[in-house]
Amino acid sequence: MSSRPKKVVAPCELCHARKPVMKRPKTLQKLCKECFYHVFETEIHHTITSTQLFHRGERIAIGASGGKDSTVLAHILKTLNERYDYGLELVLLSIDEGIKGYRDDSLATVQRNKIQYDMPLEIVSYKDLYTWSMDEIVSCAGIRNSCTYCGVLRRQALDRGAAKLEIRHVVTGHNADDMAETVLMNLLRGDTARLEKSCAILTQSSGSPIKRSKPFKYTYEKEIVLYAHYKKLDYFSTECTYAPEAFRGTARTLLKSLEAIRPSCIVDIIHSGEHFVLREKKKRTAQYKNVKKTDEQEINADGSVSLSNGKKEFKDGNRCENCGYLSSNRICKACVLLAGLEASRAKVTIENDTTADGAAKLGKELEQLSF
Numbered sequence: 001m002s003s004r005p006k007k008v009v010a011p012c013e014l015c016h017a018r019k020p021v022m023k024r025p026k027t028l029q030k031l032c033k034e035c036f037y038h039v040f041e042t043e044i045h046h047t048i049t050s051t052q053l054f055h056r057g058e059r060i061a062i063g064a065s066g067g068k069d070s071t072v073l074a075h076i077l078k079t080l081n082e083r084y085d086y087g088l089e090l091v092l093l094s095i096d097e098g099i100k101g102y103r104d105d106s107l108a109t110v111q112r113n114k115i116q117y118d119m120p121l122e123i124v125s126y127k128d129l130y131t132w133s134m135d136e137i138v139s140c141a142g143i144r145n146s147c148t149y150c151g152v153l154r155r156q157a158l159d160r161g162a163a164k165l166e167i168r169h170v171v172t173g174h175n176a177d178d179m180a181e182t183v184l185m186n187l188l189r190g191d192t193a194r195l196e197k198s199c200a201i202l203t204q205s206s207g208s209p210i211k212r213s214k215p216f217k218y219t220y221e222k223e224i225v226l227y228a229h230y231k232k233l234d235y236f237s238t239e240c241t242y243a244p245e246a247f248r249g250t251a252r253t254l255l256k257s258l259e260a261i262r263p264s265c266i267v268d269i270i271h272s273g274e275h276f277v278l279r280e281k282k283k284r285t286a287q288y289k290n291v292k293k294t295d296e297q298e299i300n301a302d303g304s305v306s307l308s309n310g311k312k313e314f315k316d317g318n319r320c321e322n323c324g325y326l327s328s329n330r331i332c333k334a335c336v337l338l339a340g341l342e343a344s345r346a347k348v349t350i351e352n353d354t355t356a357d358g359a360a361k362l363g364k365e366l367e368q369l370s371f
């Protein structure tokens with residue numbers, strides 16, 4: 001009986017001893033589990049130390065959604081804090097947007113993470129802060145702009161949650177893919193003001209006591225998934241019930257195609273973004289003025305959404321006259337948005353009261369509201 005020669009598997013490219021179990025997405029190196037853990041954790045430690053992201057004794061709120069990125073972030077920060085004695089106090093901060101069948105389930109995961117990682121957990125809800133849940137917003141404003149509403153409100157909610165905890169530094173699980181997508185989106189929109197700022201690892205508005213940072217700035221999404229999988233971390237993997245941001249989806253598809261051909265393109269795009277500096281604040285020339293910009297949405301006071309003409313300038317440090325939150329305008333975006341929702345709710349109530357066939361008319365009115 002003839003026996004076929006056994007295929008020899010080359011050992012892990014780092015330890016040259018153990019059996020490789022994966023091709024590392026970032027470098028395509030064939031690695032064993034232990035070496036993958038080591039490079040993954042060490043690279044994040046290097047990002048944190050080389051940028052002097054934290055200081056000893058600092059209290060850090062981890063924006064915890066229960067998803068893979070923030071769960072791995074909580075796990076990694078706990079691991080590195082203990083291993084390298086950063087001297088940080090870590091707290092989980094979750095925002096409950098009020099999305100039935102999605103956020104309630106993911107928050108149950110964060111509740112378990114709280115016990116697994118032995119960290120305090122603070123949950124702040126849209127309903128308490130704004131009197132509107134996302135489900136209510138979507139039923140009033142429609143699904144089309146749900147990401148715009150949710151993004152504006154969440155940003156403010158994280159700041160308010162941190163302020164409540166008297167914490168001045170919020171970390172989020174935004175990863176390298178998110179950052180490269182943002183660079184691509186800003187590039188494709190010609191939004192040079194945002195492009196210049198989009199790759200900062202740490203941001204802070206002047207006048208605000210709260211810093212925000214992204215320790216996973218150079219960490220590939222695929223590696224986060226692999227790490228969570230091999231470490232058997234407890235995370236929630238369902239997509240949000242509402243439509244994903246359309247233009248980001250397009251940038252994501254483009255990035256994934258590029259990554260398949262050239263894995264380094266994700267860090268290369270970030271590198272390009274980091275070195276992008278505007279020579280001078282140029283006004284848009286006449287040739288661009290009439291070009292329709294389909295993805296720059298502005299929410300008007302009446303609740304309608306219109307398109308921006310690209311003239312906006314960033315002004316840091318002003319405060320909203322209504323709620324006191326930092327804003328580049330007289331009234332912050334969240335207040336404009338909420339006023340629009342209230343106006344729509346009032347309009348629907350009045351119309352509803354004066355008609356005989358209430359339910360049908362109400363349904364029609366909701367469909368016609370110009371969100």
Ligand SMILES: Nc1ncnc2c1ncn2[C@@H]1O[C@H](COP(=O)(O)OP(=O)(O)OP(=O)(O)O)[C@@H](O)[C@H]1O
Nearest residue numbers: 063064065067068069070071093094095172173174
């Ligand atoms: N409801 C929330 N509460 C607290 N933090 C949040 C919440 N939603 C998002 N974040 C923070 O913002 C980061 C990016 O959020 P995004 O909505 O892009 O989710 P994601 O890429 O799916 O991340 P994750 O896997 O952590 O959910 C998250 O990693 C988390 O740190």
